Structures are given as C-alpha cells and as structure tokens.
Amino acid sequence: MNEKMNLLVALQEIDLSIVEKTRMLQEIPREINRYQSPLRKAEEDFRKEEARLRDLEKKKRDKERELQEIADRIEKLKGRTGDIKSNKEYQAHLKEIEKIEKEQYLKEDDLLYLMEELEKLSAVLEEKKARIGEEQKRLDEIKADLDGKAKTIEAELHELKQKRNTLAKQIDPSLYDSYMETLERTDGVAVAEADNEVCLGCHMSIPPQLYVEIKTTDELCRCPQCGRFLYRKS
Numbered sequence: 001m002n003e004k005m006n007l008l009v010a011l012q013e014i015d016l017s018i019v020e021k022t023r024m025l026q027e028i029p030r031e032i033n034r035y036q037s038p039l040r041k042a043e044e045d046f047r048k049e050e051a052r053l054r055d056l057e058k059k060k061r062d063k064e065r066e067l068q069e070i071a072d073r074i075e076k077l078k079g080r081t082g083d084i085k086s087n088k089e090y091q092a093h094l095k096e097i098e099k100i101e102k103e104q105y106l107k108e109d110d111l112l113y114l115m116e117e118l119e120k121l122s123a124v125l126e127e128k129k130a131r132i133g134e135e136q137k138r139l140d141e142i143k144a145d146l147d148g149k150a151k152t153i154e155a156e157l158h159e160l161k162q163k164r165n166t167l168a169k170q171i172d173p174s175l176y177d178s179y180m181e182t183l184e185r186t187d188g189v190a191v192a193e194a195d196n197e198v199c200l201g202c203h204m205s206i207p208p209q210l211y212v213e214i215k216t217t218d219e220l221c222r223c224p225q226c227g228r229f230l231y232r233k234s
C-alpha cells in the first residue's frame, strides 16, 4: 500500500471509531431513561395507596363524628327520663334509647373495621416507601456507572479527534477534501478493501485490470461503482 493510501485507511478507521463512540455516548441518556421506569412505577404504587389511606382516614373521621352525635343524642334522651310520667311513655322512651344504642354499636363496629384497615394500609405504605428507596438507590448506582462510562467515552473521543487532526494535516488538502466528499456520499465509509476482484464497500465487481493496478500503481484507485478509495490487503 502506498503512503497516501495508508493515511486514508488510518483516517477512515478513526472516523468509524468516532461515529461509533458518538453513537454510544448518545445512547447513554436513553439507557438511563429506560432504567427510570421501575422507580416511576414504585412511586405511582405509593401514591395510589396513599390516596386510599387518605380516603380511609376521612371515613374514620366521619364515623367518629357520627358516633359523637349518637352519644350526644343518647345523653339528651337519658336526661329526659325524669320527665316521663306514664309507663307506656317510659317503655317507648327505653325503646328509642335501645334503638339508638344499637345504631351506636354498629357504627363502633364499622369504626373498628376502619381502624384495622388503616393499620394494614399503613404497613403497606411503609413497604411501598421502602421500595421507592430501593429503586432510587438502584437507579443512582446505574446512573453513576453510566456517567463513568460516558466520561471514558468522552476521553476516548477527545483523543481520537486529536489523532485525527494530526493525521489530517499529513494528507494533501485536495485529497482530504475528496475523502470528505466521498465519506459524506457513502454514509461514512470512503475507503474500502478490494478482495477477489470485488469492492467490499459496495460488493460490486472490479475490472481485473483495475484490481491489479490497486496493488501496483502509486496512484489512488477508486471503485468505478461507488467511488470509494480502494486498497488491497493481499
């Protein structure tokens, strides 16, 4: 391979690495995003249970208020017992108290049930909260890991770009322009190996005479089909 070709091959290698590393770097925020979904899910679960808890607490307060009202009513009724004159009236009075006390008993039962539910739900909420903590910790670890990865790639990219600058300066400007133009037109691969009379850039046949010339001439050869610069390893 002649010197000009050597430089182009080296430049192409660096350019491919730069493209690959840039792609890897861009992939990192997306990767972090993907790992965020378990945390979002845990937070959502927590909020749902929290809403249920608030609802139950409201029901409990309502029930307590109702019970207070019932207790007041019973007290009032009992206070009137002394005013009752007839036995019939007295029986009706007792019946009324009994009826309200039954209501009180049922509501106390409801309250007890609500309190048990609240206790259970509090435990569930604690679990959900712990889960958020775990997911957050996991995400932080992943983030730290990926941030480290990003820093390494950035350093590598910096080094590659420096190498590229040095290399580009050694290439004749018009050849460099031609390389860049080809690079753009061929989606990032301007230099291709020719093997067995085939251009490995576009996979089309190369005329046998040109295939021989690639090896022998000091000029740079290009694929007649895709225009890539051609070199041969053997």
Ligand SMILES: [Zn+2]
Residues within 6 Å of the ligand: 192, 199, 200, 201, 202, 203, 204, 223, 224, 225, 226, 227, 228
């Ligand atoms: Zn080709």
